Every structure is written in C-alpha cells, then in structure tokens.
Amino acid sequence: MRSVYVNGKWVPEQEAEISVFDRGFLFADAVYEVAAVIGGKLIDYPGHATRLGRSLHELGMAMPVSEHEMLDLHREAIRRNEVVEGLVYLQVTRGAADRDFLIDPASKPGLVMFTQEKQVTANPKVEIGLKVKCVPDLRWARRDIKTVQLLYSSLMKTEAAREGLDDVLLVEDGVVTEASSANLHIVDADGTIVTPPLSRALLPGITRGSVLSIARDNAMPVREDTVSTAALASAREVFITSATSFVMPVVEIDGRSVGEGVPGPITRRMRELYIAKSMATAT
Numbered sequence: 001m002r003s004v005y006v007n008g009k010w011v012p013e014q015e016a017e018i019s020v021f022d023r024g025f026l027f028a029d030a031v032y033e034v035a036a037v038i039g040g041k042l043i044d045y046p047g048h049a050t051r052l053g054r055s056l057h058e059l060g061m062a063m064p065v066s067e068h069e070m071l072d073l074h075r076e077a078i079r080r081n082e083v084v085e086g087l088v089y090l091q092v093t094r095g096a097a098d099r100d101f102l103i104d105p106a107s108k109p110g111l112v113m114f115t116q117e118k119q120v121t122a123n124p125k126v127e128i129g130l131k132v133k134c135v136p137d138l139r140w141a142r143r144d145i146k147t148v149q150l151l152y153s154s155l156m157k158t159e160a161a162r163e164g165l166d167d168v169l170l171v172e173d174g175v176v177t178e179a180s181s182a183n184l185h186i187v188d189a190d191g192t193i194v195t196p197p198l199s200r201a202l203l204p205g206i207t208r209g210s211v212l213s214i215a216r217d218n219a220m221p222v223r224e225d226t227v228s229t230a231a232l233a234s235a236r237e238v239f240i241t242s243a244t245s246f247v248m249p250v251v252e253i254d255g256r257s258v259g260e261g262v263p264g265p266i267t268r269r270m271r272e273l274y275i276a277k278s279m280a281t282a283t
Helices: 023-027 045-058 067-081 151-162 206-217 229-233 265-281
Strands: 003-006 009-012 030-038 085-093 110-117 130-136 167-172 175-179 183-187 193-195 222-224 237-242 246-253
Touching: 003 067, 023 085, 030 045, 030 265, 045 067, 045 085, 045 206, 067 085, 067 110, 130 151, 151 167, 175 183, 175 229, 175 237, 183 206, 193 206, 206 222, 206 237, 206 246, 206 265, 237 265, 246 265
Parallel strands: 130 167, 130 246, 193 222
Antiparallel strands: 003 009, 003 110, 030 085, 085 110, 167 175, 183 193, 183 237, 237 246
C-alpha cells in the first residue's frame, strides 16, 4: 500500500481525498511535475523544481510549500514507499472554492504527491524502438506550461494504442511540435541532432535540456530548429525524450521505417550518456 501526500498529510492511498470543489478537478486549474528515481535518488530534480516555479508563475498560482520543503517531500515519498527505481509525481492545484469561472484570490493552493515504481533504465522498448503516427496538434496554445490539461494527448495516445502503435507525434501547420508527452529530436542527413526550439507550442522538457547539453559537451552537433514533416520523413534517426522514458528511439512513423528501422547509433549513445550523467548527479 502506497503512502501518498495530500495537502499536508501522509495517508494510505485508499484514504487519500480531495475536495469536490478543488479547481484542479473542476477546471484542470493545476500544474504538475514528474521526476525519475534511480537508485533511490532523484534525477534532474533542480530542473523540475525550476520549471514548477515557472508554471505556477505563468498561472498566477502560489507555491504551496518552500523549495526546501518540496525537496524534503520528494525524498520522504521515496523513503516511505521504498522506491529504488520509478517516479515521483506531484500536482499543485489552485485549491478549493465554490465553482466559479472567476478565480478566488483567497484560494489556498493544494498539493498532492505520490510515487510509481517503474523500470526507467531497462525499458524493453529501448531495444526495438517505438512505432508512432502523426496527428494534428489540437491542444491549447500554452503548451509551455505543464498543466494537467492532458485529455487530447491521452485520447490520441489511446487511439494509437488501439492501432498497435506506441505514441503520436503532434503536427501544427506542417511542423512537428512534440510527442504526446515527450520532446522530439531527429538526426538529419549530416548527423546533426535537431530539435524544435522552445516556444509556447511545446513543453521545455528537463530531459530535453539535459540531453542537448550532454550532446554539446561530447562534441556532437546540435541545432534547435523547426522540424517539418518532410524533415521528419528524411531523418536518419528519430528519438523522444522525457523524465519517464529518458531517451527513446522511434523506428516507424506513419507505417514508414525510420532509417534502417532499428534504434540508431546516435540515439543509443545519447541514452547511455544521459543515464550515466544522471546517475552521477542524482540527488
């Protein structure tokens, strides 16, 4: 039985409760973060903490606890649930208030946190790669804020699963923004890693930033540029990055093989480098 944190208390998961008037439930008025755990330690935590602060700022929401308390809560979640490898999920809502489109400035933010055990280093999909399809990006325009408004991504990923696929790539005006819950990268004909530049159209992924930094540190060419569907079709390699999957190869898009149809050498190398650095710098 997991121990979860709900608004100041650690409780068994079966006893966890939030108000029916919580704006996260009524309006998806909430943000979230997910940090990976390897060896009982947090991966890339400073980046996740910084992005949480930015998301809250963009929505005019208050941080429910101090930065030090938030880190302590993460570590306590890992300790209580004896997580060796997996994830720590947190959600901050604007809090409970009588249902009204007008935001009550007196609302006190809510905080929920729980863990999930998961194999993040030995994912079997690493060896065979992902099969995906392209779909229109019909999400709201502020995708740079990590809100809980995930319905469209969930619907599209579920549709892909029904078709025997692993994920979707979201396309807007002929340009790929990201996957359902991960950032996109391609390796072009020159061997350069190309990823869409940060904007309101996509999430500033923490793993994305770490991967690009690691690539530059290892003298691997990197370019932040728009990725058209044509560039996607001609890419030597394609991979996605996220806190839940690290670096994951894509080997098929819309029924067409990427490169040789197997995980490519640059993708494999980036995953090895990312995991090695993450384990060395885990907190």
